[in-house]
Amino acid sequence: MELPNFKYHPDPIGSDSICESSEICECCGKQTGYRYKGSIYCKGDISSLCPWCIADGSAAKKYDAQFNNFYSDLPDEIVKEVQERTPGFYSFQEQDWLEHCDDACEFYGQALASDLQSLSQSEVNWILENTYLDSEEWEHLKQEHVPDSEPVIYKYVCRKCKEVFVSFDES
Incomplete structure (x- = not known):
């Protein structure tokens, strides 16, 4: 199965944010063959999410979650896409998602x-x-x-x- 397209994170396997896995996604209940490995900012504890539930926004909605701390004066649709529908990554400090050319x-x-x-x-x-x-x-x-x-x-x-x-x- 081909991974969903992430506009702001085009190679989430190469960046080590998504890996192959036989785990079942806690959001959709499916075994998709992949699991998200990056940060999740939410109230609960989620151990397994598939990339599709991130891409379509269902994980963000279900768990009131964000995957990136991205705060910007860019249009809300860009900010929300990075926060709620883009795989994040683990970092020592708070993530610093960069922007340029109004995007x-x-x-x-x-x-x-x-x-x-x-x-x-x-x-x-x-x-x-x-x-x-x-x-x-x-x-x-x-x-x-x-x-x-x-x-x-x-x-x-x-x-x-x-x-x-x-x-x-x-x-």
């Missing part, structure tokens, strides 16, 4: 060394202006970074201009 960005999980090496100068300038890093720290991090090490670096891509952005997460 939420696409999330691609952890950035690889090749992603960091291929950033344009304008993309690097954005990092230096919007993070705690100076140019020397950035050069060191770019050369030495290994996925699953701290800081965790998450990759985002603007849906309109295709610029790449990163956010950092540390314990």
Whole structure:
């Protein structure tokens, strides 16, 4: 079965937010072959949700849940789609879903060394202006970074201009 399309999280298996599983979804009661692994912000405790119940909004509605802490001045339909119908991800700190060109960005999980090496100068300038890093720290991090090490670096891509952005997460 093909996974639902998530506009703001195009590869939830690659980002490790969804995995194959034989568990039964607590929302729809079906065994779909996949399970969501990311954060769930709700009052109860939910241990197994399928991607379809996230995509159609039924899990958010049934459990008064959000999958991403995304607060923005963007139109409500974009904010709600990211919060309630887009798989999230685990992070040490509160998630920082990025936006650009009047839209939420696409999330691609952890950035690889090749992603960091291929950033344009304008993309690097954005990092230096919007993070705690100076140019020397950035050069060191770019050369030495290994996925699953701290800081965790998450990759985002603007849906309109295709610029790449990163956010950092540390314990």
